[in-house]
Amino acid sequence: MSKILIKMSNRHLSRALTLQSLFMWDFNEEDASYLDFYIDYNLQKFGLKNCDREFIDYLTKSVVGNRVSLDEMINRYTKEWPVDRLTLVDRNILRMAIFEMFNSAEVPTKVALNEGVELAKEYGGSSSQKFVSGVLGTLYEEHFKNKASSDPLDNTQ
Template sequence: MKRRTAREKAFQVLFQIDINDIEPNEAMELALEQDVEDAYLTSIVHGVVQHRQAIDQKITDNLENWKLSRLAYAEKALLRIATYELFFSDEQIPQGVAINEAVEIAHLYGDDKSGKFINGVLSKMIK
């Protein structure tokens, strides 16, 4: 699976976890059409779940005039994935790649302003 696809699937899994309050493995089974194991997808999902408190704090610290609880599930999931990739992943993901991927996926799944919002929050984190 390509990394972009893994990120999109991770987005879907994390979205399911938030919406349905289910375990990561169950959410991965629901999100994957067939039995495909992907190490990068698994590392993102479990990494975000494992570091969720620190990730959410980092996001909260960089929000202006917003509260994490008010964010749409899509934006929250994408911010969590990118924040994990930027600060918690064992992989060396270039900052620009992590941010760009989150923005591109936001254009697919979010509203018209999602990409710009996500770019702003993530850009503030890396300054």
């Protein structure tokens, strides 16, 4: 295992595995019934024992269950780049971060934002970090800075 993986926090590592599983699901255009297979595959492939499986299941299945609402929100902040034109990595990072920003009481909004930017830096292309940071930063400014936000997502699981 690389030194980078060893240094990652349990939650960060779990988010990275969630991203990999969402990438596989999105790439293969599968229905949600394949998610457990992708999660199990990635846990075995990368030999990750310090991941939070419950968190991975929750985040992966919540993102897929709320995909339509998440994609609508992404489209509001990426007018020049509709969600179907975004790279698989960028769009799934945005889905994960936005879901956590609006729906996770245990994860502070800024932590969800920063985790999204870190994942983009680690796994995205050369402009991913700046792009993801811009989208999430704008969303944060509009919905969270100086005011409480209502939940715009239908939290189906």
